[in-house]
Amino acid sequence: MEGMFKVTLEDEFKKNPELKAEDIEEIQTWMKTQPHLPSVPDLMIVLFMHACQWNLEDTKKTIDIYYTLKTEINEFFADRDPTSQEIKDIAKVNPIVMLPQSDPQGNRILWIRLNECDPKQYDFAASVKYNTMTTEVFQLENGTVPGLVIVNDCKHFNASVFWSTPMKLGSSYTRFTQEAASYPVKACHYINAHSFLEKCFSVIKPLFRSKVYELFHMHSNMESLFKVIPREIVPKDYGGEGLTLEELNELNLQKLESYRQYFQDERTMRVDESKRVGKAPKSEFMDWTKGWWLSAMRKLSFK
Template sequence: MFKVTLEDEFKKNPELKAEDIQDVQAWIKSQPHLPPVPDLVVVLFLQACRWDLDLTKKTIDLYYTCRTEYTEFFSDRDPLSEEILETARAQQVVYLPERDPEGNQIIITRTSDPDTKKYNFAALFKYITMSTEAFQLDNGTVPGMVMVCDVGNFRASHFWSIPFKQGKNNMRYSQEASSFRIVAVHHINIHPLIHKVLQFLKPFLKAEVQEMITLHSNLETLFQTVPKEIMPKDYGGEAPTMEELNEQNLQRIQKYRQYFLDEQKVVVDESKRLSKKAKQSEDPEEEKGWWLLKKLSFK
């Protein structure tokens, strides 16, 4: 399914060692609850975890565990479904054709339709993760991913509509189980609400994630990091428009439709897990605290 080969990955990544792939594969085989994992997927995790073997193993385990448990994100992943098509019309997710000077891939997300009724957080996260997987199938590893979040149309009603459990699961998966390396997160077209949102989220974000986040009051400061010419025409750049690039992204995930239909069946078998899995907290007081903090943050 991958358009790249192991040979391509060895050429791109001098740090990649065949013995590390073998080590991880031997460990996977020793964990009967885990499904088989292709070598190229192991490479994605090694690179995302900066070649740390122990962290790679922990992340792979959590990746498949989350994909088994978080059915709101990882089931019904048909790119031709009305849910995904509606989300793609209201929420744009684009991958720029050109990379930044360090070779990082730029991803831009934007709420194109501010109507809260069309905002489905679970479907949006599904669309984003499917987009990333399709990109990796085409390209394999890249030095890093740079997220540019255009929050100009993001409203308080969008934030209030995110269910507690979905928000919590998203935080855990994104920060601890991802197969790609995010190196920077830029928020553009910011307004006072965004400061409140980020202040609210701060306790839930790891320190290293907080350090990646930059808020831009104008595009000129963004262009100091992301060259203007590689940005879409919507932002004064030379790349195709956001609408065109979002359509290209949608077509890419549709190209891999069979992959997504098959991949959602690749899950862990908890009955075969050798060591007891740490149970994620389900304290009802935690959810009450989430909503109380929201109310206090958005007074």
């Protein structure tokens, strides 16, 4: 797996003065005491260390949760074939791209849009699969970057789409993004936001850690977004100067297809629970499928 990276450890040491060889060695030594975990390349460990702000104990926990969830949630992480009809179909409905250029802080922009469609065409699990495949390939090619900024175009996100999302999978994905991400998220911007989305957020707010919820920003127009993301790197169909989102989406699909072998090999990077020593890391995440908020969600009237 190490050979799939386009960056080297030397590159990472140059980018990150906080990175120490002895810290990588400590994580690798710890992993030898965790026989349930797969063999993780040094460069992958660096990604987790960076996402955890170089805190080694947090890094260990995140690595364990990352591979545990990748093993448990087959809907997201099994059969990840970029040439499959599943990925081609979701890419048409739900373009997901990493913009080619960084923002002034060096962050990279993940742009997501749900096109107008019959809710039956929207497959949440396939969307997450396409999303994680995109971010993984980006990290293979770029290694660490200061952070990830996510832009969600919510114009066609409505009640039908919301209720078509299996609650258990929504809960699983929220846990994965909050407890197992291999990159630091700096901001989540929602454009073409409307009252339905605001209503959703008012209900699901307790599900997010406060520091995560603080990253969410609603925008009623593009001029508001241009204050934080330069116009010149934004897709042309959003008033920017870059390629259109569809053009970028097609390029992304082509790139993912070139990593088909990686996704086949990556299937072995899973945990073996029969070899786990002790208990799995305890989750700090509130389960979507239980608790007071579930009854509140069911009573909420979406127009």
